[in-house]
Amino acid sequence: MRGLMLFLSFLFYQIGFYPALGTNVPPTLVTDLSKKIISINVNFSGSKFHIFGAVKRGFSQNASIDQPPFDIMIEVIGPPVSLDFFKKERLYGFWINKKIQSFNSIPSFYSISGTKPLEKIVEKKAKKENKIGLFEQIKASENLAIDDNILSKIALTGKSKTTYKQESKPIIFLENTLFSTEIDLPTDLVEGNYLVRIHLIRFKEVLATQEDIIFVKKVGLEQWINYLAHKNPAVYGLLAIFLAIGFGWAASIIFSRKAY
Amino acid sequence: MQIYLPIAEMSVNLFLLVGLGGIVGVLSGMFGVGGGFLMTPLLFFIGIPPAIAVASEANQILGASTSGAIAHFKRRTVDVKMGLLLVLGGVVGSAFGVELFGILKNLGQLELIIKICYVFFLGIIGLLMFVESIRALRDIKKNKKRLKKRHHSWMQGLPLKMRFRASNLYISSIPALVIGFFVGILAAIMGVGGGFIMVPAMIYILGMPTKVVVGTSLFQIIFVTGTTTFLHASKNFSVDIVLATLLLIGGVVGAQIGTRLGLRLQSEQLRILLAILVLSMCFKIALELFVAPQEIYLLLRRI
Structure with a gap:
């Protein structure tokens, strides 16, 4: 935790004295993760990691305090797996599973969080263009048309509590510049690369996206x-x-x- | 203390697993039951995926039956020839069961079938045990001994007759093969040794003398659960070695305690309690099948 604070104060220092270029450079993101590797060992019982960073502004935006606020959205996307999607139906008194969709390459984990409730940060169009959100990610990785109606039912599975989180812990956003959040990872993690996507948003437009990877291995x-x-x-x-x-x-x- | 199970891919309390193994071990030592039909549902209840629970439990039973089988072998209370026939049927049944297991898993119906099997068998075993122990209690009071039926007439007509010295029998080998086959399927799909089916079948259908029945059934269980473990591991990747070992550690210690307790206590009276336990587990699984689920949609990993 102390290391994180030091890093953040260092970032603050850097950004505060950013050289005056005089041109209108669009804002970008500087980000890092508290861990690069998550190890699953004998006594593994879930894990956490921090994502933190800062908004790096161009000169003209630097000094003005009355700038409209930025928003940050953070997604974590697990490595793809094959899953079958079932609906329980009653047959002769028994509850049986009826397959309604096969996924060949669906993210094994998904988490999204924002500085505000998500629907207030971006609109559907921007989400689609930038592939933000679980459904957009599924559509992108599946590479085939899937009924939105079926996708919306994924949120109703037990998996959505730990594995497909539509709204994780909120992001802490200080002085419209520094942000950090914590991601909880469940115990049933799939090994592989977890993609972390951090979006900088203003007026419901995505200004910049920064990607990073965290590696999970046994x-x-x-x-x-x-x-x-x-x-x-x-x-x-x-x-x-x-x-x-x-x-x-x-x-x-x-x-x-x-x-x- | 949490421990991560590498195949089940989940984290479970270490003492819970060893404790469960221990409790089931005590019960199996006390009543001379294998314990698979108690342990596998308990594993479902603590959240182990049924596919992993079944395959790992077959592995655990192998270990738990080893010491008993050795003891019976030393005492020469094993009919090896009959045992080998049961093993032959069992190995084929196990291979068939594991194949079926994989198909059902890919269809997403595995859990359902396993649970239906459990409701059916736990219900039957529980009821029989209940009736039997009440009858036994009455018999003790009246000091009567019941006669056992031996040799069914329809069996005399079957071909492929063989002589079984240890059992003092000259009967067809077909019933033994069929019984073995059936038990093999149960081992693969339910993660049980199948003693609860085999022992009565050997007495009432084959007409074997009771002194060789338990030893011969343990002899079969060792080979069939061994085969089941191997096939599940190589076909379905569903054997969790860590899970099986922890249950086994609790189980072998519990079984020793149970055997000693069983000698001191009146097990016929306690058998009613076991029957009630079995029936309540049957009821709990049945509820899951018939009562409307909380989550109507579910996602399952494909292998």
Whole structure:
């Protein structure tokens, strides 16, 4: 946390004394993540990371205090997975799953947060143009037309509580310049690159977008087991068998000694 | 203390898993039941995906049955020839079950089928246990012993007859193969050893003497759960070694405690409690199937 504050004060310093260029340079973003890698180890139980940054203004915008405020929107998009989308329907008294859509490459995780309620920051058109929002991301990565009606139902699945967050924690935005937010990652993370997209918005127009990547990977025992289970399943199966027999055998030796 | 399960891809409390293994171990030691049909639903209740629960539980049963099988083998209370026939049927059944498991998983109907199977079997086992233990209690009071039926007449007509020395039988090998096959399917789809089906079937259908029944069924369970573990691991990637090992650690210790407790307590009376436990689990799973779900839409990973 102290490191983060130091970094932020350093940013403040840099921006405050930005050389006067005299030209109207459009504002851009300077951003960073508190972590670049998230490791899933034996006692992993979800994770968090911070996204922080600052708005870097062109000269002409620098001094004026009565500038209309900026807005920031931050998206985190997990690596693609294949998912089937089901609707539960009643059949002879049983609740059965009926497949309504197959996704071949849908983000495994999605989170979006903003400095204001999201619908007040951008409009549909800008969202579409800049591929902002879960539905736009799904459409972009699926590469096929999907009924909006089906997409809107994704928000109703249990997954939406942890995996597809339509409105995460709000972004803290100081002096119309510095911003930071915290992203919660659930325990059922898919390994791979998580794309972080930070949008600078004013008057519902996207002025700049900055992208960064956070890498999630299993490490140590978890990595080894997972690798073996998927790359060499026969060996893994035999290992599971020998481990179980070994434990059972060891137990029978230990306890039969105790009994006599 | 949380532990991350690498295949289930979720984080669970370590003591909860070892504790569950321990409790089921005590029950299985006390009543001489395998425990798979108790453990797998408990794993569903704590949120382990049914596919992972079933496959990992098959692996755990393998370990939990090892010491019992060794003990029976040493005491020569195993009919190896009959056991091998049951294994042959079981291995084929297991392969068939694992194949079916994969198909159902891809159709998104796996959970449903597993739960229907559990409601059906837990209901039957619970009711039978309940009736049996009440009858046993009455019999103790009246000091009567019930007779067991042996040798069905329709079985005498079946071909492929074989001699089973240890069981002192000369019967067709077809019923044993069929029983083994059926138990193999159950092992693959429900994550159970299948002793609760096999033991009565061996006594009432095959007419085997009770002294070799438990040993022979454990002999079959070892090979069939071993095969099931291997096939699930290589076809469905659904065996979680960490989950199985933690349950096993609790299970083997619990089973020892249970065996000692069982010798001291009147297990016939306690059997009613076990029957009630089984019936209430059946009821809870049935509720999930018949009561309107809170979430109508769901997303499932494809393999």
